Amino acid sequence: MRISELSTHSGLPVASIKFYLREGLLAAGDLTSPNQASYSQEHVDRLRLVRALLEVGGLSVASARDVLAAIDSTSMPLQWVFGIAQHAIAGGLVAPATTGPDAPGATLVAEQIAARGWRIQPDNPGIAMAASVLDAYESMGYGSLNDTIGEYARAAEIVAEADLDAVAGAADRAGMAEVVVVGTVLGDTLFAGVRRMAQEHVSGRRYEGVPSEGIAPEIAVSPVPDAGASAAC
Amino acid sequence: MRISELSTHSGLPVASIKFYLREGLLAAGDLTSPNQASYSQEHVDRLRLVRALLEVGGLSVASARDVLAAIDSTSMPLQWVFGIAQHAIAGGLVAPATTGPDAPGATLVAEQIAARGWRIQPDNPGIAMAASVLDAYESMGYGSLNDTIGEYARAAEIVAEADLDAVAGAADRAGMAEVVVVGTVLGDTLFAGVRRMAQEHVSGRRYEGVPSEGIAPEIAVSPVPDAGASAAC
Numbered sequence: 312m313r314i315s316e317l318s319t320h321s322g323l324p325v326a327s328i329k330f331y332l333r334e335g336l337l338a339a340g341d342l343t344s345p346n347q348a349s350y351s352q353e354h355v356d357r358l359r360l361v362r363a364l365l366e367v368g369g370l371s372v373a374s375a376r377d378v379l380a381a382i383d384s385t386s387m388p389l390q391w392v393f394g395i396a397q398h399a400i401a402g403g404l405v406a407p408a409t410t411g412p413d414a415p416g417a418t419l420v421a422e423q424i425a426a427r428g429w430r431i432q433p434d435n436p437g438i439a440m441a442a443s444v445l446d447a448y449e450s451m452g453y454g455s456l457n458d459t460i461g462e463y464a465r466a467a468e469i470v471a472e473a474d475l476d477a478v479a480g481a482a483d484r485a486g487m488a489e490v491v492v493v494g495t496v497l498g499d500t501l502f503a504g505v506r507r508m509a510q511e512h513v514s515g516r517r518y519e520g521v522p523s524e525g526i527a528p529e530i531a532v533s534p535v536p537d538a539g540a541s542a543a544c
Numbered sequence: 545m546r547i548s549e550l551s552t553h554s555g556l557p558v559a560s561i562k563f564y565l566r567e568g569l570l571a572a573g574d575l576t577s578p579n580q581a582s583y584s585q586e587h588v589d590r591l592r593l594v595r596a597l598l599e600v601g602g603l604s605v606a607s608a609r610d611v612l613a614a615i616d617s618t619s620m621p622l623q624w625v626f627g628i629a630q631h632a633i634a635g636g637l638v639a640p641a642t643t644g645p646d647a648p649g650a651t652l653v654a655e656q657i658a659a660r661g662w663r664i665q666p667d668n669p670g671i672a673m674a675a676s677v678l679d680a681y682e683s684m685g686y687g688s689l690n691d692t693i694g695e696y697a698r699a700a701e702i703v704a705e706a707d708l709d710a711v712a713g714a715a716d717r718a719g720m721a722e723v724v725v726v727g728t729v730l731g732d733t734l735f736a737g738v739r740r741m742a743q744e745h746v747s748g749r750r751y752e753g754v755p756s757e758g759i760a761p762e763i764a765v766s767p768v769p770d771a772g773a774s775a776a777c
Contacts, residue, residue: 363684390744390751397740423738429745437740444734451596453723454713456734462706463731463738466699471742473695475750480687490686495743498696499736501677501689505656505696506735507630507670509704510728511623512662517708518623 314340317350321358328358334372336361336379360489364399368492374399382488389484396491398436416445419457423464474498547573550583554591561591567605569594569612593722597632601725607632615721622717629724631669649678652690656697707731 318325331337337357340348360382364375381387381395420442424431431438441460448456477494481487550573551558564570570590573581593615597608614620614628653675657664664671678689710727714720 359685367680367684388751390747393747393751394744397743420741424741427745429741430748431741431744435741435744437737437744440737440740441734442737444730444737447600448726448730451600451726452592453710453726456710459706459710459731460734460738462702463735464742466702466706467735467738467742468746469695469699469702470739471746473692473699474739474743475746477686477689477692478747479750493681493684493686495740497677497681498692498739499732501674501693502696502700502735502739503732504670504673504675504677505693505700506703506707506731507673507728508657508662508664508668509697509700510630510707511627511664511668511670512660513701513704513708514623514626514711515663517712518621518626 312350313347314350317354317358320355321362323358323362331358331361334376336372336375356485360485363489363493367496368396368400369496370399370492378488378492382485385484389487392484392488393478393491394432394435396488397495398434400492400496414442414446415449415455416442419445419455419460423460426461427464427468470498470502545583547581547583550587550591553588554595556591556595564591564594567609569605569608589718593718596722596726600729601629601633602729603632603725611721611725615718618717622720625717625721626711626724627665629721630728631667633725633729647675647679648682648688649675652678652688652693656693659694660697660701703731703735 312320314325314328318328321328328337332339337354340350340354343349360379361375364370364378365372368375370378378392378396378399381392417438420438424438445456445460448454474494478487478490481490545553547558547561551561554561561570565572570587573583573587576582593612594608597603597611598605601608603611611625611629611632614625650671653671657671674693678693681687681689707727711720711723714723
């Protein structure tokens with residue numbers, strides 16, 4: 312297909328495609344004449360991946376090039392490809408505070424990793440993210456999230472298994488890396504949304520008590536009779 | 545204490561404190577002379593809350609005023625206060641795409657809410673967040689996150705219980721609402737960090753296989769002998 316058709320199939324303007332070609336994010340087409348190149352379905356697929364990296368993952372062109380090189384290097388273990396993709400998108404999430412390796416947050420994270428037997432590299436971007444949140448929370452005077460982090464880690468294992476199931480559903484290495492990037496970024500927002508729903512549900516169960524009063528049994532000064540007991544009085 | 549001491553205790557510049565006083569986010573001090581007011585520990589506490597709302601929660605001054613009013617209205621059920629705080633910070637998280645109530649994502653979310661028996665209001669900000677991610681993912685051609693959302697919801701219940709445990713640890717209504725806001729915002733990043741660690745661990749377990757080859761048993765064309773079997777050959 313010509314570049315105009317590639318534009319139609321990918322939904323991207325010709326100018327964007329030419330930019331990706333110049334930046335080396337998309338392989339050149341086969342020259343059919345000195346001024347015309349032919350593109351294939353592979354180009355359509357690659358464009359979707361490039362777009363996912365740049366628009367959903369928020370990667371820079373240079374980072375996207377690194378991820379693409381990792382995907383294309385078939386001798387590279389798949390797990391390394393995932394790691395490279397994870398590192399590339401890590402910059403997109405702003406950690407709330409900087410923190411040192413000796414800060415309490417880093418220790419808490421290290422303890423958690425050991426407790427759960429997680430085998431991860433010391434440069435996993437999640438370590439700094441989690442440690443900085445723990446330090447920020449404590450430095451604001453809210454106490455320690457010691458108990459919270461353990462439950463978060465337990466929940467994260469469930470989410471990670473689901474994430475890797477989605478990755479395993481992809482057709483090839485490129486597709487898998489694509490799902491790693493898109494899934495990691497979108498998954499953060501998906502989980503944040505589901506978490507807000509669960510919070511309302513759990514908060515309702517704990518604090519609703521009698522709907523008309525809305526006082527939680529735990530914090531009510533006097534015992535609150537339930538609806539059945541009220542009717543009996 | 546004088547405003548200069550309030551500044552020292554709160555770590556906020558006098559100019560910021562005066563701004564919060566003008567905007568009605570901080571109650572005026574007791575006048576000790578026509579030009580001098582006295583502030584108490586309550587003011588220090590309120591400043592920490594205001595700061596948490598604006599700096600961590602990313603709330604506008606108007607939204608912060610709404611949340612503070614809800615906290616101060618002791619007749620308002622605590623769960624409503626949580627809801628108001630949740631809504632106020634919802635704007636801080638950018639949903640990747642807008643989506644309608646008839647889009648497949650909204651249906652998937654509604655099914656999930658029903659399946660888990662969650663009692664939540666239809667305006668819970670997490671619903672639109674989750675629905676828009678599901679639609680964005682599917683519209684990019686990655687298929688459905690049908691299976692994923694169920695596991696996310698299961699994990700979110702664990703996280704929400706931990707979140708509400710942290711809220712319950714606060715001393716009073718203001719402290720609880722403060723933990724709701726700070727915990728919701730920081731918790732998103734904390735979970736994102738822990739999720740990245742868990743992803744590496746799970747991905748390693750699934751795809752590492754024989755470390756030197758890095759091919760997952762599931763995707764290897766020929767059976768990969770384990771280390772013990774290799775040694776025996």
